[in-house]
Amino acid sequence: MNLVLGGSGLVGSMLVHVHLNHGLPCLYPSSKELNLLNYTNVLEYFLRMKPRRVFLSAAKVGGIMANSQYPVPFIEDNLRIQLNVIRTCYEAKVDKLMFLGSSCIYPRMCDQPMREEYFLTGTLEPTNEYYAIAKIAGIKMCQAYNKEYGTSYISVIPPNVYGPRDHFGDVNSHVIPALIDKIHKAKANNDAFIVMWGTGKACREFIYSEDLAEILLKVMDLYNSSEILNTGTGYDISVFDLVHLIARIIGYKGELRWDSTKPDGMPRKLVDSSRMHAIGIKATVSLEDGLQKTYAWYLENYAKMTTGEVK
Numbered sequence: 001m002n003l004v005l006g007g008s009g010l011v012g013s014m015l016v017h018v019h020l021n022h023g024l025p026c027l028y029p030s031s032k033e034l035n036l037l038n039y040t041n042v043l044e045y046f047l048r049m050k051p052r053r054v055f056l057s058a059a060k061v062g063g064i065m066a067n068s069q070y071p072v073p074f075i076e077d078n079l080r081i082q083l084n085v086i087r088t089c090y091e092a093k094v095d096k097l098m099f100l101g102s103s104c105i106y107p108r109m110c111d112q113p114m115r116e117e118y119f120l121t122g123t124l125e126p127t128n129e130y131y132a133i134a135k136i137a138g139i140k141m142c143q144a145y146n147k148e149y150g151t152s153y154i155s156v157i158p159p160n161v162y163g164p165r166d167h168f169g170d171v172n173s174h175v176i177p178a179l180i181d182k183i184h185k186a187k188a189n190n191d192a193f194i195v196m197w198g199t200g201k202a203c204r205e206f207i208y209s210e211d212l213a214e215i216l217l218k219v220m221d222l223y224n225s226s227e228i229l230n231t232g233t234g235y236d237i238s239v240f241d242l243v244h245l246i247a248r249i250i251g252y253k254g255e256l257r258w259d260s261t262k263p264d265g266m267p268r269k270l271v272d273s274s275r276m277h278a279i280g281i282k283a284t285v286s287l288e289d290g291l292q293k294t295y296a297w298y299l300e301n302y303a304k305m306t307t308g309e310v311k
């Protein structure tokens, strides 16, 4: 039986969804049922439930603001979860583990697109280095177990993920949910304009959560190397175009202004997914389709829940 850890999250909930869609049973304990910060609980759960393949999608995740305000949980909780789960996978003799890394493990000034071999070749981006260090340690732990014990622990590197159950309008928001929330509220308030940070020239890569989950299920079957594997879409978009696309989907007709005194961040951040393409796995959901589905979920769930608005 497969086990999804983090099954209530943005990525984990879609991993559960695609398992069920493919008729594959899986376990997905909540954090209340299984607190991954507690080694005894983790070991007891694994010995009792005997999972064969494990997706480690549980982590402390957040945007720039959360990362810079609360660095301790980003390094401490993530390291602890990884130590507990990876050790337990070994003790409970699971067949395979997939560890979810993040593209922030690549150097700040990395050549673009970022190939797997650029890992650990330069200084990290300071705004999320605590989180990145924990992720790097997770990858290295998987490699160390494979080297010493011959285990089959793989690490994947997705780009920015978006989709249903994302963090909308809170300190943990990433760029797409933050933009959806901001533009939706501007439309609801009939605001004549919205001001965006930066020039909009920076380019970013985004993958729809269900698309990523389908990819991860295939990678679990087909990929067996200790080397990290990028699992992106292969294309990026400028923040300017992204904002205009989201405004069109939401139907916001006001003016979109740019505050160029605010920083743009890295000019480009795109993972090179050709290694994944070479094993026959590709992303299939377009950004526009993914955004439509995400906004539909936001309207149905988040907007109604927080403001009492109806569609």
Ligand SMILES: NC(=O)c1ccc[n+]([C@@H]2O[C@H](COP(=O)([O-])OP(=O)(O)OC[C@H]3O[C@@H](n4cnc5c(N)ncnc54)[C@H](OP(=O)(O)O)[C@@H]3O)[C@@H](O)[C@H]2O)c1
Residues within 6 Å of the ligand: 005, 006, 007, 008, 009, 010, 011, 012, 030, 031, 032, 034, 035, 036, 037, 056, 057, 058, 059, 060, 061, 081, 100, 101, 102, 103, 157, 158, 159, 160, 161, 162, 165, 166, 174
């Ligand atoms: N989001 C992105 O853009 C992105 C990009 C690249 C890689 N990733 C990676 O993908 C993975 C999943 O990210 P996500 O965006 O799905 O995160 P998320 O939506 O914040 O979900 C995190 C999950 O981890 C669980 N969790 C946290 N602490 C736990 C604990 N102590 N015990 C048990 N469960 C715990 C949460 O459970 P509760 O809800 O019950 O707290 C939740 O199910 C992470 O490893 C992340 O680094 C994400």
